[in-house]
Amino acid sequence: MYGGAGKRLExxxxxxxxxxxxxxxxxxxGGLRPETILELAKSHNVELPESDPGKLTAWFSMATKKRTLKEYLKGFQYTTAVMQTEEALSRVAYEMMEDMKNDGVVYVETRLSPLFHTGMGLNYDQVVESVLRGLREGSRVFNVKxxxxxxxxxxxPPEGSLKMAEVAVRYRGQGVVGFDLxxxxxxxxxxDHLDxxxxxxxxxxxxxxxxxxxxGKESIWQALQYCGTHRIGHGLHLKDDIMAPGNHISEMGHLSRYVRDKRIPLEVCLSSNLDTGAVPDLIYHPFPIFxxxxxxxxxxxxxxxxxxxxLTKEFMIAVKLFDLTFKDIEKLTLNGMKSAFCHFPERLDLIYTSIKPGFAQIKENSGSTKNK
Ligand SMILES: [Zn+2]
Incomplete structure (x- = not known):
């Protein structure tokens, strides 16, 4: 996208x-391995729509093709149904860390709502502690932060949200880094969840x-100006506040200026936006405008x-659709690390000991330090 002159890395x-x-x-x-769901379904007495890992994967992704957020969220009734014991929660968390390692992720912020994991008698603290155990063990074994x-x-109900906020603060310093709606x-x-x-x-x-x-954009405005959010999940409708013929902005409103000027991070998720019907086709995604x-x-x-x-696939999609270069991928990655909720020294450490050297190394191995 910002390729400039010179031969580009493939x-x-x-x-x-x-x-x-x-x-x-x-x-x-939303990221369980199909094999794990099948195994856990037995101990949780859950009946699944498919009994073969391949077919189950297809079922989950087909279920999303209904293209509304409401339909999309239906798949979670099965995933949360098999995450009701301490062992299951730790296992899913641990396997997620292994999956991150295999995908080249060095820092992950994962999220869940303890509200959905008390069906077999766990309390909120047990849910969080089980997840943290799996994450810590995974971090130790796979060297992913x-x-x-x-x-x-x-x-x-908003009372449940306040309870979740209290849980988040209670486990701060033990691995919990933030709160989401x-x-x-x-x-x-x-x-509605101001408390x-x-x-x-x-x-x-x-x-x-x-x-x-x-x-619409009102939701983003409320998130920022009523709720005090530090990041926006998705933020697609910010484009409603921007006139951008040919992807170059000709006019923008105060809300989008605020988001840009205050460096409010947007957590863009391309495939998900297509699957929930948030965009009819990824060519219409406002990613390039932003x-x-x-x-x-x-x-x-x-x-x-x-x-x-x-995450590799998401970058491949962005590379193909929006003509990203190696440098763009590095910039997006640095944006991610700068926007993380871990403490500032930890962010700097990952940037200077892992991300920058990692990108430099791969660029060098690919044979041209002049390439973009
Ligand atoms: Zn999400």
Whole structure:
């Protein structure tokens, strides 16, 4: 996209997988391995729509082809149903870390809502502690850094959101790095959950909110100016505030200026946006408008199982559709690391000891330091 002169590196899937990447928007209950779901279904007495791993993968991704966020969220009834014991939660968290390692991710922020994992008697603390155990063990074995984000749900009563906010703050310093509001957006404005957001703010903690995915720019505005969010999950509808013929901005409103000028990170998830019907086709995705015009964009997977994707695949999609260069991938990765909720020294450490050297090494190995 910003390629400039000079021969360009060929951005193969293998090369991108080898690059040290950062993932900020990944739902733990949206990324289970199909084999794991099948095994856990037995101990949880859950009846699944398919009994073969391949067919189950297809079922999950076909289920998303209904193209509304509401339909998309239906797949979670099965994934959450098999994550109801301490062992299951730790296992899923551990396997996610291994999957990150295999995908070249060096820092991941994964998220889940303890509200969905109490069906077999666990309390919220047991849910979080089990997940953290799996993440810590995975981090030790696979050398991937992590942060856990606790989600509240738009569609559930605000009292539950406050409870989730309290859980998030309680486990700060033990691996939890922030608080999120997720779930169906239409008819469920974020400002209904102000008590939870005020609690997080009063405790000097981190907020990200799914906003502007299935609903308009008002949702983004509320997330920022009522709820005090530090990042925006998706933020697609920010484009409603921008006139950009040929992807170059000719006019923009105060909201989009604010997001750009304050460097508010947008957690973009391409495949997911297609699967939930947020965009009819990825060629209409506002990614190039945001990216070319200086917004702080990060690239993420959202739900790897439901969208049958990986972070490498998401970068491949962006490379093909939006003509990204090696340098663009590095910039998006640095955007991700700068926007992470871990502490500033940890971000710097990963940038200077892992990300920059990793990109430099692969560029050198690919035979041309002049390449973009
Ligand atoms: Zn999400």
């Amino acid at each position: 951005l193969t899937e293998q090369l991108i997988r080898g690059l040290p990447k950062v993932q900020l928007h990944d739902h733990l209950d 992590f942060g856990l984000i606790i989600c509240a749900m738009r569609t559930m 997720a779930g169906d957006e239409v008819g469920y404005p974020p400002k 939870a957001f005020y609690y997080i703010q009063r405790n000097n903690f981190n907020i990200t909110i799914h906003a502007g995915e299935a609903f 990216y070319k015009n200086g917004f702080r964009i990060t690239l993420n997977t959202d739900n790897r199982l439901m969208s049958n994707t990986t």
